[in-house]
Amino acid sequence: MRALARVNLSAIERNVARLAREAPGCAVCAVVKAEGYGHGMVAAGRAALAGGATWLAVATAEEARELRAGVGDNVRILVLGAVSDAELVVALDADADVSVWSVERAQALADGGRGARVHVKLDSGLGRLGTRDTAEATAVVDAVAAAENLELVAAWTHFATADERGDQFFGEQLARFKAWAEPLRAAHPGLLLHAANSAALLRDPASHFDLVRPGVAIYGLDPFGDDPAQRDLEPALELVSYVAAVKPADVGESAGYGRRFVAQRPTTIATVPIGYGDGWRRALTNRGEALLHGTKVPLVGTVSMDNVTFDVGAVAGLEAHVGDAVVLVGAQGAEQITAEDVARSIDTINYEITTALTARVAREYHRDGQAPGS
Numbered sequence: 603m604r605a606l607a608r609v610n611l612s613a614i615e616r617n618v619a620r621l622a623r624e625a626p627g628c629a630v631c632a633v634v635k636a637e638g639y640g641h642g643m644v645a646a647g648r649a650a651l652a653g654g655a656t657w658l659a660v661a662t663a664e665e666a667r668e669l670r671a672g673v674g675d676n677v678r679i680l681v682l683g684a685v686s687d688a689e690l691v692v693a694l695d696a697d698a699d700v701s702v703w704s705v706e707r708a709q710a711l712a713d714g715g716r717g718a719r720v721h722v723k724l725d726s727g728l729g730r731l732g733t734r735d736t737a738e739a740t741a742v743v744d745a746v747a748a749a750e751n752l753e754l755v756a757a758w759t760h761f762a763t764a765d766e767r768g769d770q771f772f773g774e775q776l777a778r779f780k781a782w783a784e785p786l787r788a789a790h791p792g793l794l795l796h797a798a799n800s801a802a803l804l805r806d807p808a809s810h811f812d813l814v815r816p817g818v819a820i821y822g823l824d825p826f827g828d829d830p831a832q833r834d835l836e837p838a839l840e841l842v843s844y845v846a847a848v849k850p851a852d853v854g855e856s857a858g859y860g861r862r863f864v865a866q867r868p869t870t871i872a873t874v875p876i877g878y879g880d881g882w883r884r885a886l887t888n889r890g891e892a893l894l895h896g897t898k899v900p901l902v903g904t905v906s907m908d909n910v911t912f913d914v915g916a917v918a919g920l921e922a923h924v925g926d927a928v929v930l931v932g933a934q935g936a937e938q939i940t941a942e943d944v945a946r947s948i949d950t951i952n953y954e955i956t957t958a959l960t961a962r963v964a965r966e967y968h969r970d971g972q973a974p975g976s
């Protein structure tokens with residue numbers, strides 16, 4: 603196996619249970635879009651349900667179709683994103699709930715005559731999907747409630763800065779949402795309100811309302827980019843590969859395209875068969891690290907599509923042999939590299955590190971080291 607993502611389904615279950623305890627009385631809608639942030643959408647969805655989630659959310663209609671086939675009929679699936687007319691048919695065929703924020707779309711849905719469960723979205727400040735106009739949002743709610751074939755399920759919003767501690771805007775968005783949504787409950791008993799992503803869930807109980815929508819945290823990734831252990835989150839994914847070739851490099855010999863690493867001292871180069879074609883980002887050129895025999899070794903040279911090289915000689919006494927295990931994300935011995943560490947080294951977020959892993963990286967599922975199913 604060139605590169606393997608080992609996913610601990612029990613960790614996802616425990617993370618969901620831990621998040622559910624943080625929001626007592628709320629339904630948990632686990633977000634499994636983008637192949638479960640790289641962990642595998644259906645497997646992550648099932649683990650989240652085992653951990654206590656009662657809803658799953660995806661971004662697209664096609665994801666809803668695939669997820670429905672994988673998790674069966676008795677789970678509520680919400681499509682968070684915008685859908686075209688053609689995608690709307692796919693979403694409704696998958697018996698997914700959909701998001702609506704214009705009166706025209708609500709009217710078109712009503713006129714279409716098909717049953718649909720609708721979540722009306724207010725743009726309280728993210729400036730992306732949803733309407734900023736609370737009067738329009740209320741008109742959408744009324745149109746959905748008035749349509750025979752439509753079921754008004756929820757009023758919702760999404761935060762822009764929940765992961766930025768100390769910022770004022772989160773509170774402003776929360777206040778705007780509350781002022782709009784809470785009065786609607788009187789007119790529409792049973793209306794669900796929801797707003798919280800992982801960061802909001804962990805940051806402010808006032809954002810929990812009736813349902814919470816954690817994504818990144820269910821995978822044990824920290825929404826604030828800190829060490830996940832600080833918030834009792836367990837990383838579910840390990841990324842491993844192996845030493846495919848070992849060679850000495852004399853002073854002046856180079857490794858990789860563009861000769862961006864040239865040995866300044868006699869050293870040993872280990873080639874590991876993972877590259878940007880697997881989602882190991884090219885930005886990690888001369889920046890990444892991996893664990894070999896429980897020690898961090900520096901990635902040297904350009905990350906290519908299929909291979910990367912490590913300077914084994916940078917660590918005194920370290921030896922590499924063909925076949926040795928290499929851990930790119932995860933623990934080996936007493937050392938650990940988290941997705942947060944990788945993200946920090948290239949100025950991005952942990953979300954992007956796991957989500958970037960391509961289909962070429964095999965996923966292997968286990969439960970605390972045991973075969974799944976057992």
Ligand SMILES: *Cc1c(COP(=O)(O)O)cnc(C)c1O
Pocket residue numbers: 633635682760798799800801815816817818819825
């Ligand atoms: C992705 C997404 C989430 C989950 O966000 P995390 O930061 O991963 O917890 C929640 N709500 C919406 C609308 C999203 O798009």
